[in-house]
Amino acid sequence: MVQPDRANALLRREPIARTSDQQAIFVTDSISIISKISTSFAAFAMATMPIAAQAQQAGDAAQQGAPQPSAAQQAATDGPFGIPAEVVRSDHQDPNMRTATAKVNGTVITGTDIDHRVALVLAASERKEIPADQLQALRMQVLRNLIDETLQIQAAAAQDMEVSSEEVNQRYAILAQQNFGSNPQQMDKFLIAAGSSPATLKRQIQGEIAWQMLLRRNVAPFVNVSAEEVNDTIERLKTSRGQEEYRLAEIYLSATPETAATVEANAEQIMDQIRAGGSFQAYARQFSESTTASVGGDLGFVRLGTLPGQMAEGAAKMTPGQLVGPVPIPGGYVIMLLLDKRQVLTADPRDAVLSLKQIAITFPQGTSQDRANERVQEFASAIGTIRGCGDANRVAESVGASVVDNDSITVRDLPPQLQASLMDLQVGQTTPPFGSMEDGVRVLLLCGRDDPEASGEPDFDQIMDRIEEERISKRAQRFLRDLRDDAIIEYN
Numbered sequence: 001m002v003q004p005d006r007a008n009a010l011l012r013r014e015p016i017a018r019t020s021d022q023q024a025i026f027v028t029d030s031i032s033i034i035s036k037i038s039t040s041f042a043a044f045a046m047a048t049m050p051i052a053a054q055a056q057q058a059g060d061a062a063q064q065g066a067p068q069p070s071a072a073q074q075a076a077t078d079g080p081f082g083i084p085a086e087v088v089r090s091d092h093q094d095p096n097m098r099t100a101t102a103k104v105n106g107t108v109i110t111g112t113d114i115d116h117r118v119a120l121v122l123a124a125s126e127r128k129e130i131p132a133d134q135l136q137a138l139r140m141q142v143l144r145n146l147i148d149e150t151l152q153i154q155a156a157a158a159q160d161m162e163v164s165s166e167e168v169n170q171r172y173a174i175l176a177q178q179n180f181g182s183n184p185q186q187m188d189k190f191l192i193a194a195g196s197s198p199a200t201l202k203r204q205i206q207g208e209i210a211w212q213m214l215l216r217r218n219v220a221p222f223v224n225v226s227a228e229e230v231n232d233t234i235e236r237l238k239t240s241r242g243q244e245e246y247r248l249a250e251i252y253l254s255a256t257p258e259t260a261a262t263v264e265a266n267a268e269q270i271m272d273q274i275r276a277g278g279s280f281q282a283y284a285r286q287f288s289e290s291t292t293a294s295v296g297g298d299l300g301f302v303r304l305g306t307l308p309g310q311m312a313e314g315a316a317k318m319t320p321g322q323l324v325g326p327v328p329i330p331g332g333y334v335i336m337l338l339l340d341k342r343q344v345l346t347a348d349p350r351d352a353v354l355s356l357k358q359i360a361i362t363f364p365q366g367t368s369q370d371r372a373n374e375r376v377q378e379f380a381s382a383i384g385t386i387r388g389c390g391d392a393n394r395v396a397e398s399v400g401a402s403v404v405d406n407d408s409i410t411v412r413d414l415p416p417q418l419q420a421s422l423m424d425l426q427v428g429q430t431t432p433p434f435g436s437m438e439d440g441v442r443v444l445l446l447c448g449r450d451d452p453e454a455s456g457e458p459d460f461d462q463i464m465d466r467i468e469e470e471r472i473s474k475r476a477q478r479f480l481r482d483l484r485d486d487a488i489i490e491y492n
């Protein structure tokens with residue numbers, strides 16, 4: 001049986017931040033504050049929050065070529081709650097008027113609640129506007145999310161696990177500390193400016209805490225993993241040494257035979273929004289029904305043999321950064337993003353730690369293209385005269401370039417376009433110049449490389465944690481489904 005301290009550890013996963021901007025390697029990702037808020041919250045949350053939404057940006061099914069459900073099937077095709085196709089639309093309602101859109105075991109969910117959560121979702125996915133049909137579909141999905149959240153809070157309260165306002169405020173303050181320098185008022189202003197509210201984020205925090213409590217009491221203590229199972233897994237890993245592993249992120253959407261067409265169309269809409277620039281991690285955190293939702297859908301490294309057949313077939317053909325889906329799997333559909341690849345128990349050259357100098361020039365406003373070209377030529381010629389890293393500052397000063405040092409950057413944390421180039425460099429060599437008129441032109445000078453050591457034996461505790469986490473995830477999904485089945489839900 002899993003002990004309480006181990007259960008707490010199992011239900012805690014840290015998100016992985018990666019640098020993605022080729023033009024600003026030594027600058028953190030330029031994500032929105034609300035995206036940072038979501039990521040930070042996942043870091044300190046001890047449990048996941050499976051979401052009952054089928055999709056985030058679900059548009060009109062007919063628009064996607066999906067068959068329309070019949071009137072007799074409408075309640076079933078709308079989702080696990082039988083939400084009517086036309087619930088209250090509050091797009092143009094008086095913001096001071098609280099209209100009951102749904103009641104969950106007597107608890108009211110208002111149009112204002114939906115409006116504020118939609119604004120939070122759009123801010124998290126860095127989308128300001130979406131088409132009207134997609135907005136209405138998004139509102140439906142948010143309503144489903146709020147229903148799940150309400151069920152989780154109610155279930156915790158029924159077991160005398162009340163979430164105190166002090167605990168909610170404490171976690172809210174942590175988010176403010178992480179994003180606004182210990183200034184909750186500043187975060188309040190940001191949320192209001194985004195069209196949401198502090199109460200909306202606090203309600204989401206309350207739901208996650210409630211779900212954590214329920215999982216710790218009702219799920220985690222009953223998950224058992226024997227030492228024999230762990231040792232068997234370790235032996236299989238040793239046998240698989242050198243085989244490829246895939247670091248995947250997922251958005252899982254449950255479906256029944258009756259809802260399959262609608263859910264698939266919804267998944268297509270999600271993919272369209274992600275391709276248009278939406279954040280995969282933000283969509284996963286808000287709407288994936290897997291317990292990986294709280295870490296942006298990150299499955300970690302997996303081998304193809306551990307995945308459902310069609311999911312494994314799709315992953316085998318993917319390259320890092322590629323989006324694939326919707327893939328039908330038992331129980332629903334999955335959208336996959338391949339984050340990385342590696343070989344089992346084999347040192348990966350991308351784990352090498354580099355010491356780099358970034359040498360860059362910028363172009364004053366109004367610089368002509370001809371003058372910029374001349375400047376780049378001067379810059380490239382000067383770079384060609386560098387004789388080792390100790391000479392970089394002198395050369396940079398001679399052409400008015402800036403120098404930024406970074407002595408501990410991992411190859412895999414760099415943009416894919418640069419990884420291969422840097423791995424081929426010898427110490428003292430530079431990349432070709434890259435950049436633009438707007439962002440400036442730069443080169444990277446390799447000053448040192450610490451190659452990774454060969455991977456050792458698999459870690460027993462890590463393997464056990466992974467197996468336990470998978471089992472907790474499956475049981476948590478069943479637990480939430482039971483809550484839905486027992487609920488009395490009324491719609492306006």
